[in-house]
Amino acid sequence: VAVGVDVGGSKILGLVVDPAGEVLARALRATPGSSSPDGGEALGKAIAEVLNDLDGQLSSTAAVGVGLPGLVIGRRRLVYAPHLRSAQGADLASLLAPVLRGRTLVVANDADLAALAEHRAGAACGHSDALVLTLGTGIGSGLIVDGELRVGSGFAGEVGHMVVDVDGPRCPCGARGCWERFASGSGLGRLAREAAMAGRLVSLVDGLGGDPELVRGEDVTTAAAAGDPEACSLLDELGWWLASGIANLVCVLDPSVVVVGGGLAGVTPLFLPAAERHLATLLEASALRPAIELRSAAFGAEAGAVGASIFAREVA
């Protein structure tokens, strides 16, 4: 077996997973709120609690993998974490040493680990080159090249901050027109509000009492699922933005499959077919080149923790 821990925005999930992918034990803790920097002490304590909880359920000498939302160096140190500032700079190997009791620890970026799970046991299984996108507040991604996860110096695959519109909206990262301002869950919400302010999404806005500012991404996906033509047209737009970024990435990586998961995973039938159609028009010589399949992720919220356990088993 191997242990996988995924540190998310609000909770930390730990799993003990066997080689067939079966989850044998589960533990959950709240992610410590990111207040003042503490070198990762609160985070280390919370992860240690998760590991102790798992050990209590199923004592093992298994290697431990941990996924973190940020830039991880040397498989142990979190050097940059915009959504977990208090832990920035934390050396997980030192912080967790007391609870590891000699077990191997490997730490990696959470989106990379979700990609590893999809490649080894999910929707990208069998493809030597794959791109795995996590569409949520932003866009996370993991790159599989020649069957292996590519992390570069640590942050390869931060594709959400590719600039797709130089005059586009400001991104929290400081740049303008990043891909994730358009093709993520929050991007859909932004596209929807803009459309509503411009007088589109009429029946949806009417249903919300007439205030276009109240329109959220979920309202659009619900309306589209019910057949509202304007909502369907907005999801077609989301599909175009998704396809335009994928087309850029195809120029660099040329994967045979692109897997889409994250917060929007549950509604991929509403926009993936459109993205596939738009991708065909955006790619050079698309009628002559091997097709690129766009697929929904096989793993849901546990992708990161499962990937962390796989990573631990493979590198330990």
Ligand SMILES: [Zn+2]
């Ligand atoms: Zn950005």
